Amino acid sequence: MASLPNAAGAAASGSSGARPVDKEVDFANYFCTYAYLYHQKEMLCDRVRMDAYHSAVFRNAPHFKGKVVLDVGTGSGILAIWSAQAGARKVFAVEATNMAEHARELARANGVADIVEVIQGTVEDVELPEKVDVIISEWMGYFLLRESMFDSVICARDRWLKPDGVMYPSHARMWLAPIRTGLGDKKREDFDIAMDDWSLFVQDTQTYYGVNMNALTKAYRAEHEKYYLKSSIWNNLHPNQVIGQPAVIKEIDCLTATVDEIREVRAQVTMSIRMEARLSALAGWFDVHFRGSAQNPGVEEIELTTAPDEHGGTHWGQQVFLLTPPLSVNKGDNVNISFSMVRSKENHRLMDMEFTNELHELSGRKHPAVTTKMYLE
Template identity: 50%
Template structure:
């Protein structure tokens, strides 16, 4: 994340996203199943990348599409637009959305801005800037709404991560002994820092995973919802704080929480979608989207009796050293076993790199 835009200037990265057919198919359907909403409209594609969403909008009937791209991928987008015979409709503009100007207001803003756990990368900031600068008062955003979820899971991955951390620390102790024996240099003064470093990486960093539905120990809970037409830039930059309560219908051991999101293409009150399309990154038996799910590992696992509840508070904040990365805190956690039986649980801090 040292230079956020560089990765998106490579075709291999665009290919990774395009071949995610859940993602690409959802945007295609949102346009093609709502041609009445796009017909003769002016559309802005924020972060067009390869230009694929701008092409979808044009094929759905838009009379003009402004496709804004911050990186040199803009040149490839122009080539792709030209190859489709759409250069009279789609205008590719290289620059950040914060710096460009348009000759007119737009009816629709379309963008694929979502990062891991929805908010990583903070590209939503740019979409809201575009909305406030360029969207007509009765305009629509595609997608229009977003939701964030947590679900309790069992996962060998959490055990593996802790074992990797333990193995790394054990290897360090052997290394310290070797350095003392061979070179008479005592590195023990660095041991505590090394352990903290390894725990930060293996234990406190959320891990990408393709979670199968049979790993779920209870139904996912929605802890946050965003209406992209009304949420403000100030609100999205603040820490997201929410409470959650997860029901465990069977006796189990919760080894982690899976975080994921979905977005909906509902149009706007003035121009509602005919067919509301849902793009979900929830665990699926057919495999994960490129977003997958993020696993927040809980070790040791939490033994839960039948019909118990894990409740707590989640705080999502932007990293001070890089606003595109996130810190996630799970606090005020408790296992509730009946109305008057409550057991306090540990507090956890995770990084989303």
């Protein structure tokens, strides 16, 4: 549930298994963003997001009518309110931040305060008086798993979902695709400007103050390479920038997934190129589906996709991962990608990634494999 580029993304409950000191840092660095109405408004203005969840609830009202619902990370409370309006008997709306006060106010203003009980706390710590039939949550971060909020949803599921209960959303997929973009050229230009500025700074400091700062140039360069060239870039791409066949790199069944399963994502895929172009980056996005379970299917499956869209897409946008150097590709070429994404050791809500790309031309020529390290921060 990301709304600002490279900012924390989902109105969430706490991460599972964190030590007390880690929780304090988590609240300072993550949850506080969601205590502000301006941030909630940005997410509530995402029509693709809103329409998908609204349709999922009201077109599948039998999953909610007379049932008990748990909303994990309720934020403003809108999913809890919709659940009540769809006929839920009881809705437990869990929210870690002081946004809980606004959620209570909205529940009263919309006449569902007798059904929606807002509980301020983390879902790992709260106690409910009964098991639930439905868990609903908007837990998705950039490229689906940034923020690790799904950990909390899994915790809630294992603690409180009935054996025949359903998850909203029920399934998720992560995608990669080859793209053309000028973002890499702009980032390289910005990096060169930053290094030129540093060079002048070193000269001036030596000239005016008699101190040689050049010993720090290597570290300064590494910092700026990471920021400009090795960090993913938030963007809303146009579909015509996708120059090859997108590939699914991860599928998740929200009813059965474990934290271990999502702690690392690894995949090997082949993407066929559709046109002559300059392959300058890979793009990552996700979709989620609301279809219930095999045991308890929904009336109508609803999809929420964050794929490139000519109308502007969603607040999640796509993550752009620059390839260095870019590749000249032609229709019929194949690009083999070996992909890995693991949680950052410094902050489990951020991701470290590595891509190895190998171009196989239609003519039979094979290019040497190139490995690129990237960061989703």
